[in-house]
Amino acid sequence: MNRESLFREIQKKASFLCVGLDTDFSKIPPHLHREEDPVFEFNKQIIDATSDFAVAYKPNIAFYEALGPKGWESLQKTLDYIPKDIFTIADAKRGDIGNTSSLYAKAFFETMEFDSVTVAPYMGVDSVQPFLEFKDKWVILLALTSNEGSKDFQLITSQDGKPLFQEVLEKSATWGTPENMMYVVGATRGEKIAEVRKIVPDHFFLVPGVGAQGGSLKEVAQNGMNSQCGLLVNSSRGIIYAANDLNFAAAAKSEAKKLQQEMEALLNKHL
Amino acid sequence: MNRESLFREIQKKASFLCVGLDTDFSKIPPHLHREEDPVFEFNKQIIDATSDFAVAYKPNIAFYEALGPKGWESLQKTLDYIPKDIFTIADAKRGDIGNTSSLYAKAFFETMEFDSVTVAPYMGVDSVQPFLEFKDKWVILLALTSNEGSKDFQLITSQDGKPLFQEVLEKSATWGTPENMMYVVGATRGEKIAEVRKIVPDHFFLVPGVGAQGGSLKEVAQNGMNSQCGLLVNSSRGIIYAANDLNFAAAAKSEAKKLQQEMEALLNKHL
Numbered sequence: 001m002n003r004e005s006l007f008r009e010i011q012k013k014a015s016f017l018c019v020g021l022d023t024d025f026s027k028i029p030p031h032l033h034r035e036e037d038p039v040f041e042f043n044k045q046i047i048d049a050t051s052d053f054a055v056a057y058k059p060n061i062a063f064y065e066a067l068g069p070k071g072w073e074s075l076q077k078t079l080d081y082i083p084k085d086i087f088t089i090a091d092a093k094r095g096d097i098g099n100t101s102s103l104y105a106k107a108f109f110e111t112m113e114f115d116s117v118t119v120a121p122y123m124g125v126d127s128v129q130p131f132l133e134f135k136d137k138w139v140i141l142l143a144l145t146s147n148e149g150s151k152d153f154q155l156i157t158s159q160d161g162k163p164l165f166q167e168v169l170e171k172s173a174t175w176g177t178p179e180n181m182m183y184v185v186g187a188t189r190g191e192k193i194a195e196v197r198k199i200v201p202d203h204f205f206l207v208p209g210v211g212a213q214g215g216s217l218k219e220v221a222q223n224g225m226n227s228q229c230g231l232l233v234n235s236s237r238g239i240i241y242a243a244n245d246l247n248f249a250a251a252a253k254s255e256a257k258k259l260q261q262e263m264e265a266l267l268n269k270h271l
Numbered sequence: 272m273n274r275e276s277l278f279r280e281i282q283k284k285a286s287f288l289c290v291g292l293d294t295d296f297s298k299i300p301p302h303l304h305r306e307e308d309p310v311f312e313f314n315k316q317i318i319d320a321t322s323d324f325a326v327a328y329k330p331n332i333a334f335y336e337a338l339g340p341k342g343w344e345s346l347q348k349t350l351d352y353i354p355k356d357i358f359t360i361a362d363a364k365r366g367d368i369g370n371t372s373s374l375y376a377k378a379f380f381e382t383m384e385f386d387s388v389t390v391a392p393y394m395g396v397d398s399v400q401p402f403l404e405f406k407d408k409w410v411i412l413l414a415l416t417s418n419e420g421s422k423d424f425q426l427i428t429s430q431d432g433k434p435l436f437q438e439v440l441e442k443s444a445t446w447g448t449p450e451n452m453m454y455v456v457g458a459t460r461g462e463k464i465a466e467v468r469k470i471v472p473d474h475f476f477l478v479p480g481v482g483a484q485g486g487s488l489k490e491v492a493q494n495g496m497n498s499q500c501g502l503l504v505n506s507s508r509g510i511i512y513a514a515n516d517l518n519f520a521a522a523a524k525s526e527a528k529k530l531q532q533e534m535e536a537l538l539n540k541h542l
Contacts, residue, residue: 022371062367062374068347068382072340095391096333096364097418100293103333111339120366120391122413124420142393147368149395152442157430164424164435171423 001087001115002136003179003204007228009055009085014264016229017256018056018089018206020236021046021078022063027241029248039067039074042248044081046240049253053260056232057082058089058206079112087232088115089140089206095120095127102130109134116140118184118206121168125175132176139181140206143169144196146186169199178202187233190219197224207233210259217259221266229271235259272358272386273407274450274475278499280326280356285535287500288527289327289360289477291507292317292349293334298512300519310338310345313519315352317511320524324531327503328353329360329477350383358503359385360411360477366391366398373401380405387411389455389477392439396446403447410452411477414440415467417457440470449473458504461490468495478504481530488530492537500542506530 035041064071116138182204243251306312335342387409415436453475514522
């Protein structure tokens, strides 16, 4: 999916919501355990319930990988089930030397057909470039993450006086374009989003950490929105585990709708 | 596998060779394409041919992931086939926020039963810690990689005058111990290995890049060996693709043996 189509979806749905499909077998409602593929059945009902309010779905690959080959089948079925006008993100945080990154790109863009994949920057340009060679596919590069450990290296200041995440943003912005690269920018650091937005004014940000991780949607929009919205804000647990009983899908729908309505107001205000 | 058992294997085989199982369907001998699981059949014959000379096997996960669920089955069968006294490395370069890293750890240490997994440091302590909670399992953290792009960020100098890879080594050495943490140190930078060895005198290094990537084994041993060897030197393509015909396994054996003999001489000299 290209940038124009993504922005059109955002306008159409008045939403920049990404639903994180971090589906943990031990947390899904017990009545689904009887299904042949409980993880897929859960995702299917979540997608049905939330697809009017979401412009992106983001399965975190670890949750599927932990289940072995069966998990990958659940993931593939989930991906196939997501409506084609919704942006898909393989939250995989991959990255390896060139020929190996090509294979990861193949895994997520060809074997499966995700629109985008999250990539870790530590190994540099030749670990990222192979992902950028696919038309209408996206790299979502880790820049400033929302976890406690992000301080360990991402905030180290270089001799040029720049924190590492800034070096990552500046250098990587020359590898791709706002048409094929986005950045992961943690929402628990509201003030930091404005700083990142200054460095890369045009790129989309994938913002985790609204909801369970404690970020404020209002602050994110205020500091991070650009003229094409430029934000995909993710919520996982807050939506998919809103309830743990027969009504889990309705509860997920209600949470997704609530976020979409907040987003609609913010889009009206800032766009 | 613990450090003591690993060192015992190194002494017994007079080898610190790791064979990289980067098995690419398009590169395996055509006569194997008829097999039900060509990737596993190839690996099986490579393992049979090289297990006398290798102390570790390292499948690069991208090669299996690119094949979808079937690839994961080939990987699992390969892992099950590796003799139990040989150290196994999932070269996966994973890393995510805490609860997600726990799932990656589960995927590689429980669902599959690898001894170790390679992890990217960018997200900091809480992305690495979950892997360290498994007894006799190892994190192999990316420190200084062998690819061209390693210069982009790993060599950036901080205000304290330290390159990023040194910050990674110093900080992460306090998270784990030489009993549950190793480092990836690229062999194409001989002079750098001595520098890394000074910072972390006791840890094992996984050294890629001997052979196809152009590093010298002699230089690596001279600069990197410690009193418990402290090295696992990987060769992938140079061994597994030594020939592409009916004799591929014999050719792999011969290459592995050649490296083992060089290693034996180096162990005698430096240990």
